[in-house]
Amino acid sequence: MTARGRKKRDAIPQGVVGRLPVYFRYLTELAAQGVDKVSSAQLGEALDFTAAQIRSDLSYFGSFGQQGYGYNVGELLQQVRNILGLDKRHSLVLVGAGNIGKAIGSYSWFRAEGFIIEAIFDIDPHLIGNIHGGCAIRHVDELRQYLRNHPTDIGIIATPKEAAQAICDLLVEGGVRGIWNFSPAQLDVPDEVILENIHLTDSLLRLSFRLSEREQRAEGE
Amino acid sequence: MTARGRKKRDAIPQGVVGRLPVYFRYLTELAAQGVDKVSSAQLGEALDFTAAQIRSDLSYFGSFGQQGYGYNVGELLQQVRNILGLDKRHSLVLVGAGNIGKAIGSYSWFRAEGFIIEAIFDIDPHLIGNIHGGCAIRHVDELRQYLRNHPTDIGIIATPKEAAQAICDLLVEGGVRGIWNFSPAQLDVPDEVILENIHLTDSLLRLSFRLSEREQRAEGE
DNA sequence: TAGATTGTTAATCGATTAACAATC
Protein backbone atom coordinates (compact mmCIF):
# COMPACT_ATOMS: atom_id res chain seq x y z
CA MET A 1 0.00 0.00 0.00
CA THR A 2 1.44 3.37 -0.95
CA ALA A 3 1.69 6.33 1.39
CA ARG A 4 -0.83 8.20 -0.70
CA GLY A 5 -3.13 5.22 -0.59
CA ARG A 6 -3.01 5.15 3.20
CA LYS A 7 -3.89 8.80 3.43
CA LYS A 8 -7.47 8.39 2.35
CA ARG A 9 -8.16 4.98 3.87
CA ASP A 10 -6.85 4.29 7.36
CA ALA A 11 -7.16 6.63 10.30
CA ILE A 12 -3.84 8.07 11.44
CA PRO A 13 -2.74 6.50 14.75
CA GLN A 14 -3.01 8.59 17.92
CA GLY A 15 0.74 8.56 18.43
CA VAL A 16 1.39 10.09 15.05
CA VAL A 17 -1.22 12.81 15.65
CA GLY A 18 0.43 13.60 18.95
CA ARG A 19 3.86 14.00 17.37
CA LEU A 20 2.83 16.17 14.43
CA PRO A 21 2.52 19.35 16.53
CA VAL A 22 5.95 18.63 18.00
CA TYR A 23 7.44 18.43 14.52
CA PHE A 24 5.63 21.62 13.61
CA ARG A 25 6.97 23.50 16.61
CA TYR A 26 10.54 22.42 16.03
CA LEU A 27 10.50 23.02 12.29
CA THR A 28 9.14 26.49 12.92
CA GLU A 29 12.07 27.14 15.21
CA LEU A 30 14.60 25.80 12.69
CA ALA A 31 13.07 27.91 9.95
CA ALA A 32 13.26 31.00 12.18
CA GLN A 33 16.95 30.24 12.75
CA GLY A 34 17.51 30.10 9.02
CA VAL A 35 18.43 26.41 8.95
CA ASP A 36 17.44 25.03 5.58
CA LYS A 37 18.31 21.33 5.74
CA VAL A 38 17.55 18.66 8.31
CA SER A 39 17.77 14.85 8.40
CA SER A 40 15.51 12.45 10.25
CA ALA A 41 18.52 11.62 12.44
CA GLN A 42 18.93 15.28 13.43
CA LEU A 43 15.22 15.71 14.08
CA GLY A 44 15.23 12.56 16.17
CA GLU A 45 18.21 13.73 18.18
CA ALA A 46 16.61 17.09 18.94
CA LEU A 47 13.16 15.77 19.77
CA ASP A 48 14.14 12.49 21.42
CA PHE A 49 12.46 10.22 18.90
CA THR A 50 14.11 7.61 16.71
CA ALA A 51 14.93 8.62 13.14
CA ALA A 52 12.89 5.65 11.91
CA GLN A 53 9.83 6.85 13.75
CA ILE A 54 10.02 10.28 12.22
CA ARG A 55 10.39 8.88 8.71
CA SER A 56 7.58 6.45 9.37
CA ASP A 57 5.28 9.19 10.68
CA LEU A 58 5.90 11.46 7.72
CA SER A 59 5.39 8.64 5.25
CA TYR A 60 1.73 8.48 6.23
CA PHE A 61 1.30 11.72 4.35
CA GLY A 62 3.74 11.50 1.47
CA SER A 63 7.42 11.58 0.54
CA PHE A 64 8.91 14.88 1.56
CA GLY A 65 12.62 14.04 1.70
CA GLN A 66 15.42 13.24 -0.67
CA GLN A 67 17.81 10.32 -0.35
CA GLY A 68 21.31 11.39 0.54
CA TYR A 69 20.12 14.89 1.50
CA GLY A 70 17.35 14.83 4.06
CA TYR A 71 14.51 17.32 4.25
CA ASN A 72 14.34 20.94 3.20
CA VAL A 73 13.17 22.72 6.36
CA GLY A 74 10.94 25.29 4.69
CA GLU A 75 9.33 22.76 2.42
CA LEU A 76 8.72 20.22 5.18
CA LEU A 77 7.33 22.91 7.46
CA GLN A 78 4.91 23.92 4.73
CA GLN A 79 3.81 20.32 4.30
CA VAL A 80 3.30 19.84 8.02
CA ARG A 81 1.32 23.08 8.16
CA ASN A 82 -1.00 21.76 5.49
CA ILE A 83 -1.30 18.35 7.14
CA LEU A 84 -2.33 20.08 10.37
CA GLY A 85 -4.95 22.12 8.54
CA LEU A 86 -3.17 25.44 9.06
CA ASP A 87 -3.74 26.34 5.42
CA LYS A 88 -7.39 26.97 6.31
CA ARG A 89 -9.00 29.66 8.40
CA HIS A 90 -11.06 28.46 11.38
CA SER A 91 -13.89 30.31 13.07
CA LEU A 92 -14.33 29.85 16.82
CA VAL A 93 -16.65 30.85 19.61
CA LEU A 94 -15.52 31.02 23.20
CA VAL A 95 -18.00 30.25 25.97
CA GLY A 96 -16.95 31.37 29.43
CA ALA A 97 -15.13 34.63 30.00
CA GLY A 98 -13.67 33.82 33.40
CA ASN A 99 -9.99 33.45 34.13
CA ILE A 100 -9.30 30.64 31.71
CA GLY A 101 -11.55 32.08 29.04
CA LYS A 102 -9.69 35.38 29.23
CA ALA A 103 -6.34 33.62 29.08
CA ILE A 104 -7.35 31.71 25.95
CA GLY A 105 -8.89 34.75 24.34
CA SER A 106 -5.73 36.76 24.70
CA TYR A 107 -3.36 34.18 23.21
CA SER A 108 -2.33 35.90 19.99
CA TRP A 109 -0.75 32.80 18.49
CA PHE A 110 -4.16 31.35 17.69
CA ARG A 111 -5.22 34.31 15.63
CA ALA A 112 -1.88 34.42 13.85
CA GLU A 113 -2.38 30.83 12.74
CA GLY A 114 -5.90 31.41 11.49
CA PHE A 115 -7.98 30.43 14.51
CA ILE A 116 -10.26 33.44 14.85
CA ILE A 117 -12.44 33.86 17.92
CA GLU A 118 -15.50 35.52 16.41
CA ALA A 119 -17.66 35.76 19.52
CA ILE A 120 -17.46 35.37 23.29
CA PHE A 121 -20.33 34.33 25.57
CA ASP A 122 -20.83 34.34 29.31
CA ILE A 123 -23.71 34.04 31.73
CA ASP A 124 -22.62 36.81 34.11
CA PRO A 125 -24.63 40.02 33.41
CA HIS A 126 -21.73 42.15 34.66
CA LEU A 127 -19.48 40.95 31.86
CA ILE A 128 -21.93 41.37 28.99
CA GLY A 129 -20.89 44.13 26.61
CA ASN A 130 -17.28 44.21 27.77
CA ILE A 131 -14.84 44.12 24.93
CA HIS A 132 -12.21 41.43 24.96
CA GLY A 133 -9.70 41.11 22.14
CA GLY A 134 -11.96 43.08 19.86
CA CYS A 135 -14.98 40.93 20.73
CA ALA A 136 -17.98 42.09 22.73
CA ILE A 137 -19.04 39.56 25.35
CA ARG A 138 -22.62 38.41 24.72
CA HIS A 139 -25.09 36.62 26.95
CA VAL A 140 -25.03 32.86 26.58
CA ASP A 141 -28.76 32.94 25.81
CA GLU A 142 -27.83 34.36 22.43
CA LEU A 143 -25.51 31.46 21.59
CA ARG A 144 -28.11 29.35 19.78
CA GLN A 145 -29.25 32.22 17.62
CA TYR A 146 -25.68 33.33 16.93
CA LEU A 147 -24.69 29.89 15.65
CA ARG A 148 -27.69 29.87 13.34
CA ASN A 149 -26.45 33.02 11.67
CA HIS A 150 -22.71 32.37 11.88
CA PRO A 151 -21.48 28.91 10.90
CA THR A 152 -18.67 28.09 13.29
CA ASP A 153 -15.95 25.45 13.17
CA ILE A 154 -14.89 25.13 16.78
CA GLY A 155 -16.53 25.82 20.14
CA ILE A 156 -14.30 26.47 23.15
CA ILE A 157 -15.78 25.52 26.51
CA ALA A 158 -14.27 27.44 29.42
CA THR A 159 -17.21 27.23 31.80
CA PRO A 160 -17.50 25.56 35.19
CA LYS A 161 -17.99 21.81 35.13
CA GLU A 162 -21.70 22.02 35.86
CA ALA A 163 -22.52 24.06 32.75
CA ALA A 164 -20.21 22.26 30.37
CA GLN A 165 -22.44 19.49 28.99
CA ALA A 166 -25.37 21.84 28.34
CA ILE A 167 -23.11 24.28 26.50
CA CYS A 168 -21.57 21.40 24.60
CA ASP A 169 -25.02 20.26 23.45
CA LEU A 170 -25.85 23.79 22.29
CA LEU A 171 -22.62 24.00 20.34
CA VAL A 172 -23.16 20.62 18.70
CA GLU A 173 -26.74 21.49 17.86
CA GLY A 174 -25.45 24.75 16.42
CA GLY A 175 -23.27 22.79 14.03
CA VAL A 176 -19.71 23.14 15.32
CA ARG A 177 -17.40 20.39 14.04
CA GLY A 178 -15.00 20.45 16.98
CA ILE A 179 -15.10 21.13 20.71
CA TRP A 180 -12.08 22.36 22.65
CA ASN A 181 -12.96 21.64 26.25
CA PHE A 182 -11.17 23.29 29.18
CA SER A 183 -13.70 22.25 31.81
CA PRO A 184 -13.02 19.18 33.95
CA ALA A 185 -16.19 17.54 32.61
CA GLN A 186 -16.18 14.29 30.67
CA LEU A 187 -18.29 15.42 27.72
CA ASP A 188 -20.53 13.34 25.48
CA VAL A 189 -20.43 14.31 21.82
CA PRO A 190 -21.75 12.53 18.75
CA ASP A 191 -19.25 10.62 16.61
CA GLU A 192 -19.09 13.27 13.92
CA VAL A 193 -17.86 15.96 16.33
CA ILE A 194 -14.21 16.01 17.37
CA LEU A 195 -13.59 16.49 21.08
CA GLU A 196 -10.23 17.69 22.34
CA ASN A 197 -9.81 18.10 26.09
CA ILE A 198 -7.48 20.16 28.21
CA HIS A 199 -7.97 18.51 31.58
CA LEU A 200 -5.73 20.53 33.88
CA THR A 201 -6.50 18.37 36.87
CA ASP A 202 -5.60 15.17 35.03
CA SER A 203 -2.30 16.71 34.06
CA LEU A 204 -1.49 17.69 37.64
CA LEU A 205 -2.50 14.23 38.84
CA ARG A 206 -0.16 12.56 36.35
CA LEU A 207 2.63 14.77 37.67
CA SER A 208 1.70 13.97 41.23
CA PHE A 209 1.62 10.25 40.45
CA ARG A 210 5.06 10.27 38.94
CA LEU A 211 6.42 12.19 41.91
CA SER A 212 5.19 9.57 44.36
CA GLU A 213 6.30 6.77 42.06
CA ARG A 214 9.81 8.24 42.21
CA GLU A 215 9.68 8.59 45.95
CA GLN A 216 8.67 4.98 46.48
CA ARG A 217 11.34 3.78 44.12
CA ALA A 218 13.92 5.81 46.00
CA GLU A 219 12.74 4.33 49.29
CA GLY A 220 12.85 0.81 47.88
CA GLU A 221 16.54 1.08 47.09
CA MET B 1 5.44 -11.87 39.12
CA THR B 2 2.93 -10.65 41.66
CA ALA B 3 1.18 -7.30 41.51
CA ARG B 4 2.99 -6.20 44.61
CA GLY B 5 6.27 -7.30 43.10
CA ARG B 6 5.64 -5.18 40.03
CA LYS B 7 4.94 -2.13 42.09
CA LYS B 8 8.50 -1.64 43.19
CA ARG B 9 10.24 -2.90 40.08
CA ASP B 10 8.86 -1.88 36.72
CA ALA B 11 7.81 1.60 35.75
CA ILE B 12 4.08 1.95 35.21
CA PRO B 13 3.25 2.29 31.48
CA GLN B 14 2.22 5.71 30.15
CA GLY B 15 -1.23 4.47 29.22
CA VAL B 16 -1.97 3.38 32.75
CA VAL B 17 -0.79 6.71 34.17
CA GLY B 18 -3.04 8.51 31.73
CA ARG B 19 -6.10 6.52 32.79
CA LEU B 20 -5.63 6.79 36.56
CA PRO B 21 -6.90 10.39 36.72
CA VAL B 22 -9.93 9.35 34.68
CA TYR B 23 -10.73 6.62 37.18
CA PHE B 24 -10.23 9.10 39.97
CA ARG B 25 -12.61 11.63 38.44
CA TYR B 26 -15.34 9.08 37.84
CA LEU B 27 -15.02 7.39 41.22
CA THR B 28 -15.26 10.80 42.87
CA GLU B 29 -18.49 11.37 41.01
CA LEU B 30 -19.90 7.97 41.96
CA ALA B 31 -19.00 8.53 45.59
CA ALA B 32 -20.69 11.93 45.53
CA GLN B 33 -23.81 10.23 44.17
CA GLY B 34 -23.75 7.78 47.04
CA VAL B 35 -23.10 4.73 44.83
CA ASP B 36 -21.17 2.21 46.89
CA LYS B 37 -20.51 -0.68 44.54
CA VAL B 38 -19.13 -0.84 41.03
CA SER B 39 -17.82 -3.61 38.75
CA SER B 40 -15.07 -3.36 36.17
CA ALA B 41 -17.77 -3.91 33.53
CA GLN B 42 -19.73 -0.91 34.76
CA LEU B 43 -16.63 1.27 34.97
CA GLY B 44 -15.68 0.23 31.46
CA GLU B 45 -19.12 1.00 30.12
CA ALA B 46 -19.12 4.48 31.65
CA LEU B 47 -15.57 5.40 30.65
CA ASP B 48 -15.37 3.62 27.32
CA PHE B 49 -12.59 1.22 28.27
CA THR B 50 -12.75 -2.57 28.33
CA ALA B 51 -13.40 -4.21 31.69
CA ALA B 52 -10.21 -6.23 31.25
CA GLN B 53 -8.15 -3.08 30.84
CA ILE B 54 -9.50 -1.58 34.03
CA ARG B 55 -8.79 -4.74 36.01
CA SER B 56 -5.35 -4.96 34.47
CA ASP B 57 -4.56 -1.32 35.26
CA LEU B 58 -5.62 -1.65 38.88
CA SER B 59 -3.70 -4.89 39.33
CA TYR B 60 -0.44 -2.95 38.92
CA PHE B 61 -1.09 -1.55 42.36
CA GLY B 62 -2.80 -4.32 44.23
CA SER B 63 -6.05 -6.28 44.55
CA PHE B 64 -8.86 -3.94 45.45
CA GLY B 65 -11.89 -5.95 44.37
CA GLN B 66 -13.79 -9.00 45.45
CA GLN B 67 -14.85 -11.88 43.20
CA GLY B 68 -18.55 -11.99 42.64
CA TYR B 69 -19.00 -8.48 44.04
CA GLY B 70 -16.83 -5.93 42.29
CA TYR B 71 -15.27 -2.91 43.95
CA ASN B 72 -16.42 -0.84 46.88
CA VAL B 73 -16.50 2.70 45.51
CA GLY B 74 -15.29 4.49 48.62
CA GLU B 75 -12.50 2.03 49.19
CA LEU B 76 -11.32 2.03 45.59
CA LEU B 77 -11.44 5.82 45.47
CA GLN B 78 -9.29 5.96 48.57
CA GLN B 79 -6.78 3.57 47.00
CA VAL B 80 -6.64 5.56 43.78
CA ARG B 81 -6.17 8.77 45.77
CA ASN B 82 -3.17 7.21 47.49
CA ILE B 83 -1.77 5.84 44.25
CA LEU B 84 -1.96 9.35 42.75
CA GLY B 85 -0.15 10.79 45.74
CA LEU B 86 -3.15 12.77 46.99
CA ASP B 87 -2.50 11.56 50.51
CA LYS B 88 0.45 13.98 50.64
CA ARG B 89 0.55 17.74 50.71
CA HIS B 90 2.49 19.40 47.89
CA SER B 91 4.10 22.82 47.94
CA LEU B 92 4.18 24.82 44.71
CA VAL B 93 5.51 28.06 43.34
CA LEU B 94 3.94 29.79 40.36
CA VAL B 95 6.14 31.79 38.02
CA GLY B 96 4.27 34.17 35.73
CA ALA B 97 1.24 36.11 36.90
CA GLY B 98 -0.20 36.90 33.48
CA ASN B 99 -3.51 35.60 32.21
CA ILE B 100 -2.70 31.91 32.46
CA GLY B 101 -0.87 32.30 35.74
CA LYS B 102 -3.88 34.05 37.23
CA ALA B 103 -6.22 31.38 35.92
CA ILE B 104 -4.13 28.61 37.47
CA GLY B 105 -3.71 30.47 40.73
CA SER B 106 -7.44 30.86 41.15
CA TYR B 107 -8.36 27.20 40.60
CA SER B 108 -9.57 26.20 44.02
CA TRP B 109 -9.57 22.47 43.25
CA PHE B 110 -5.78 22.35 43.53
CA ARG B 111 -5.72 23.71 47.04
CA ALA B 112 -8.55 21.42 48.10
CA GLU B 113 -6.52 18.41 46.99
CA GLY B 114 -3.39 19.53 48.81
CA PHE B 115 -1.51 21.37 46.07
CA ILE B 116 -0.69 24.65 47.81
CA ILE B 117 0.71 27.57 45.87
CA GLU B 118 3.04 29.11 48.43
CA ALA B 119 4.49 31.93 46.34
CA ILE B 120 3.96 33.72 43.04
CA PHE B 121 6.68 35.41 40.99
CA ASP B 122 6.63 37.77 38.04
CA ILE B 123 9.03 40.10 36.28
CA ASP B 124 6.62 43.00 35.80
CA PRO B 125 7.28 45.68 38.49
CA HIS B 126 3.65 46.80 38.30
CA LEU B 127 2.43 43.42 39.58
CA ILE B 128 4.88 43.07 42.48
CA GLY B 129 3.15 43.23 45.84
CA ASN B 130 -0.31 42.55 44.45
CA ILE B 131 -2.11 39.89 46.38
CA HIS B 132 -3.46 36.93 44.47
CA GLY B 133 -5.21 34.08 46.23
CA GLY B 134 -3.65 35.10 49.52
CA CYS B 135 -0.17 35.26 47.98
CA ALA B 136 1.84 38.42 47.42
CA ILE B 137 3.47 38.53 43.99
CA ARG B 138 7.26 38.77 44.30
CA HIS B 139 9.91 39.75 41.81
CA VAL B 140 11.40 36.83 39.95
CA ASP B 141 14.86 37.93 41.11
CA GLU B 142 13.90 36.63 44.54
CA LEU B 143 13.07 33.15 43.25
CA ARG B 144 16.51 31.63 43.84
CA GLN B 145 16.67 32.91 47.40
CA TYR B 146 13.08 31.88 48.10
CA LEU B 147 13.71 28.28 47.03
CA ARG B 148 16.78 28.14 49.28
CA ASN B 149 14.60 28.95 52.28
CA HIS B 150 11.44 27.12 51.24
CA PRO B 151 11.82 23.58 49.91
CA THR B 152 9.28 23.25 47.12
CA ASP B 153 7.87 20.21 45.35
CA ILE B 154 6.55 21.62 42.10
CA GLY B 155 7.31 24.70 40.01
CA ILE B 156 4.63 26.01 37.65
CA ILE B 157 5.91 27.85 34.59
CA ALA B 158 3.39 30.29 33.14
CA THR B 159 5.83 32.66 31.48
CA PRO B 160 6.29 33.53 27.82
CA LYS B 161 8.24 31.01 25.79
CA GLU B 162 11.43 33.07 25.81
CA ALA B 163 11.78 33.07 29.60
CA ALA B 164 10.72 29.48 30.19
CA GLN B 165 14.03 27.60 30.00
CA ALA B 166 15.84 30.07 32.26
CA ILE B 167 13.06 29.87 34.85
CA CYS B 168 13.07 26.10 34.54
CA ASP B 169 16.80 26.00 35.27
CA LEU B 170 16.31 28.19 38.33
CA LEU B 171 13.55 25.94 39.61
CA VAL B 172 15.60 22.80 39.08
CA GLU B 173 18.61 24.35 40.73
CA GLY B 174 16.33 25.35 43.59
CA GLY B 175 15.45 21.70 44.12
CA VAL B 176 11.92 21.28 42.79
CA ARG B 177 11.11 17.67 41.93
CA GLY B 178 8.50 18.44 39.28
CA ILE B 179 7.81 21.11 36.67
CA TRP B 180 4.33 21.90 35.41
CA ASN B 181 4.93 23.79 32.21
CA PHE B 182 2.26 25.95 30.55
CA SER B 183 4.63 27.73 28.15
CA PRO B 184 4.93 26.48 24.59
CA ALA B 185 8.64 25.80 25.14
CA GLN B 186 10.20 22.35 24.86
CA LEU B 187 12.05 22.31 28.16
CA ASP B 188 15.21 20.43 29.07
CA VAL B 189 15.21 18.97 32.57
CA PRO B 190 17.54 16.46 34.21
CA ASP B 191 16.29 12.88 34.53
CA GLU B 192 15.46 13.16 38.19
CA VAL B 193 12.96 15.99 37.62
CA ILE B 194 9.48 15.16 36.30
CA LEU B 195 8.23 17.39 33.51
CA GLU B 196 4.53 17.63 32.74
CA ASN B 197 3.50 19.91 29.90
CA ILE B 198 0.27 21.67 29.05
CA HIS B 199 0.94 22.63 25.45
CA LEU B 200 -2.21 24.51 24.45
CA THR B 201 -1.06 24.99 20.90
CA ASP B 202 -0.35 21.28 20.43
CA SER B 203 -3.82 20.51 21.66
CA LEU B 204 -5.42 22.94 19.23
CA LEU B 205 -3.29 21.55 16.41
CA ARG B 206 -4.42 18.02 17.15
CA LEU B 207 -8.01 19.22 16.97
CA SER B 208 -7.30 21.07 13.75
CA PHE B 209 -5.65 17.99 12.27
CA ARG B 210 -8.58 15.77 13.05
CA LEU B 211 -10.98 18.31 11.56
CA SER B 212 -9.15 18.33 8.25
CA GLU B 213 -8.74 14.57 8.34
CA ARG B 214 -12.52 14.30 8.59
CA GLU B 215 -13.04 16.76 5.79
CA GLN B 216 -10.75 14.88 3.45
CA ARG B 217 -12.37 11.60 4.32
CA ALA B 218 -15.79 13.10 3.61
CA GLU B 219 -14.57 14.40 0.26
CA GLY B 220 -13.12 11.02 -0.62
CA GLU B 221 -16.48 9.32 -0.34
C1' DT C 1 -25.10 -23.70 46.57
C1' DA C 2 -25.42 -20.95 42.10
C1' DG C 3 -24.22 -16.70 40.06
C1' DA C 4 -21.10 -13.16 39.54
C1' DT C 5 -16.89 -11.05 39.04
C1' DT C 6 -12.17 -10.77 40.21
C1' DG C 7 -6.95 -11.09 39.06
C1' DT C 8 -3.99 -13.19 35.85
C1' DT C 9 -2.37 -15.84 31.93
C1' DA C 10 -2.08 -16.53 27.09
C1' DA C 11 -3.42 -14.77 22.54
C1' DT C 12 -3.95 -10.86 19.75
C1' DC C 13 -3.23 -6.65 18.08
C1' DG C 14 -0.80 -2.50 16.93
C1' DA C 15 3.06 0.49 17.25
C1' DT C 16 8.07 1.05 17.21
C1' DT C 17 12.49 -0.04 15.51
C1' DA C 18 16.21 -2.13 12.79
C1' DA C 19 17.70 -3.08 8.46
C1' DC C 20 18.30 -2.25 3.68
C1' DA C 21 17.33 -1.59 -1.25
C1' DA C 22 16.60 2.51 -3.80
C1' DT C 23 18.54 6.60 -5.21
C1' DC C 24 19.89 11.49 -4.76
Added chain:
DNA sequence: TAGATTGTTAATCGATTAACAATC
Protein backbone atom coordinates in the same frame (compact mmCIF):
# COMPACT_ATOMS: atom_id res chain seq x y z
C1' DT D 1 31.37 8.03 -8.51
C1' DA D 2 31.15 7.45 -3.25
C1' DG D 3 28.64 8.79 0.68
C1' DA D 4 24.46 9.79 2.73
C1' DT D 5 19.85 9.33 3.76
C1' DT D 6 15.34 8.34 2.36
C1' DG D 7 10.88 5.36 2.38
C1' DT D 8 9.46 0.85 3.36
C1' DT D 9 9.56 -3.96 4.78
C1' DA D 10 10.22 -7.34 8.26
C1' DA D 11 11.33 -8.16 13.10
C1' DT D 12 10.60 -6.76 17.66
C1' DC D 13 8.48 -5.00 21.34
C1' DG D 14 4.76 -3.66 24.32
C1' DA D 15 0.01 -2.89 25.26
C1' DT D 16 -4.72 -4.55 24.95
C1' DT D 17 -8.04 -8.08 25.14
C1' DA D 18 -10.21 -12.62 25.66
C1' DA D 19 -10.59 -16.35 28.42
C1' DC D 20 -10.80 -18.74 32.66
C1' DA D 21 -9.53 -20.72 37.15
C1' DA D 22 -10.16 -18.97 41.68
C1' DT D 23 -13.39 -17.61 44.93
C1' DC D 24 -16.61 -14.41 47.20
